[in-house]
Amino acid sequence: EDQVTQSPEALRLQEGESSSLNCSYTVSGLRGLFWYRQDPGKGPEFLFTLYSAGEEKEKERLKATLTKKESFLHITAPKPEDSATYLCARNFGNEKLTFGTGTRLTIIP
Amino acid sequence: DSGVTQTPKHLITATGQRVTLRCSPRSGDLSVYWYQQSLDQGLQFLIHYYNGEERAKGNILERFSAQQFPDLHSELNLSSLELGDSALYFCASSPEGRSEAFFGQGTRLTVV
Numbered sequence: 001e002d003q004v005t006q007s008p009e010a011l012r013l014q015e016g017e018s019s020s021l022n023c024s025y026t027v028s029g030l031r032g033l034f035w036y037r038q039d040p041g042k043g044p045e046f047l048f049t050l051y052s053a054g055e056e057k058e059k060e061r062l063k064a065t066l067t068k069k070e071s072f073l074h075i076t077a078p079k080p081e082d083s084a085t086y087l088c089a090r091n092f093g094n095e096k097l098t099f100g101t102g103t104r105l106t107i108i109p
Numbered sequence: 110d111s112g113v114t115q116t117p118k119h120l121i122t123a124t125g126q127r128v129t130l131r132c133s134p135r136s137g138d139l140s141v142y143w144y145q146q147s148l149d150q151g152l153q154f155l156i157h158y159y160n161g162e163e164r165a166k167g168n169i170l171e172r173f174s175a176q177q178f179p180d181l182h183s184e185l186n187l188s189s190l191e192l193g194d195s196a197l198y199f200c201a202s203s204p205e206g207r208s209e210a211f212f213g214q215g216t217r218l219t220v221v
Binding site for chain 1: 111113142150151152154157164165167197199201207208209210211212213214215217
């Protein structure tokens, strides 16, 4: 069964304290790994697409990386406005995105 | 703003009723997806339409149906509503040849 697992479920960091979020998945034909940010009550906001092992993408304080088995979202010197739930999704080649349950990130001023 | 528009933003209805949720995809996107998000579950895929044709179905209940019209907007119809159908319903669209989906702001459905 196609599965996406994210860890940790929740993470509290002090402002400026860097960390990483993990996304792992059942290995199958790689058709894309996606990261989204979701604020409470809002729709997921697209952040990154990664297709190949070794690929990296950056946006402001966020950097996404990809290996054959997992992806990491690195957050460098986060600010309170980075607080959100971060969702990872895979395309397993079946006309849909399969989402993990997310990591709820809280940045404390 | 993702460019995907969903209406209404909020909907409160009674059990047993029927509602219709509407979605306008981003300009030029032919694919439309519907997802359900409940408090105790993540984003659950319901159905995918491409240029008016159904392409994939997820765990969509028989009480739910969808369609995509010639102008590419889509509607999700929910009937015989139950308390457990209360959730956020999201529509997303994808550009041609790409897998990333761009989400609307959702419709919050409350069944009382």
